[in-house]
Amino acid sequence: MIAVAVVTVLASLALPSYNEYVMRSHRANARAALLQAAQWMERTATAQGRYPLAAAIPASVLLVEGGRYAVVAESANGMTYTLTALPNAPQAMDLCGSYRINEAGTRLQVKTDQVPNPLGALECWNR
Template sequence: MRMSSKHDRVRGFTLVELMIVVAVVAILAAIAYPSYTRYVLRSYRAQAKADLAEYAGLAERFHTANNTYLGFALPNNASPREATSPRYTLVLSGQGASTFTLTATPTPVQAADSCGALSINQANVKTASGDTVANCW
């Protein structure tokens, strides 16, 4: 049987080693978090664009059946539809016999997105109030 001695070495990590690991994790988090938030903003923008395209298609079907856009109403005014906290508010404007404009305006939660409000009209002309159309659509 071995007797323990005061000189037996205890295994483990030193404070310096732990602080180095904490610093590395902090640097990785500082790099990854902004990238993640940009990805989240982009994904909600993609959902808003899909909703605008879907509702523009519904407006075209309504126009085909009624020969006017007057009377067409949005089935939902929030994007994404299932969210408890919508990222965009959808509005139908400029509605006439042969014209309409659908606009997705970001809510305060989505305000950091550089594209701003996204719009599409009956001629499938797409606009963005912030960044260029090429970057946003």
């Protein structure tokens, strides 16, 4: 009985740390996917003279490892673009909300329905 109580206490202490570690690793996946997509956009603009329109971006460029984020691209005029990593259900309560980067390299955190006041870009992009 005492062993069960000890295991329960240890599990209750370890589980939140483990969950935070998992969320942090998926945040890193989202940041990496955004940066890779931004590099792809820049290489394409160098080759073609303008950024590709959102409809012309291959789905493979917008994939995020782990599937907890979905990357959405906005590029309507070929002169600018915005890439946003939106958290999916298991990651929706993450305090960083959505990640966003644009053609100028500006990194932002964007609110979501579940996280109306996300942490700042400095905290989330550097963790």
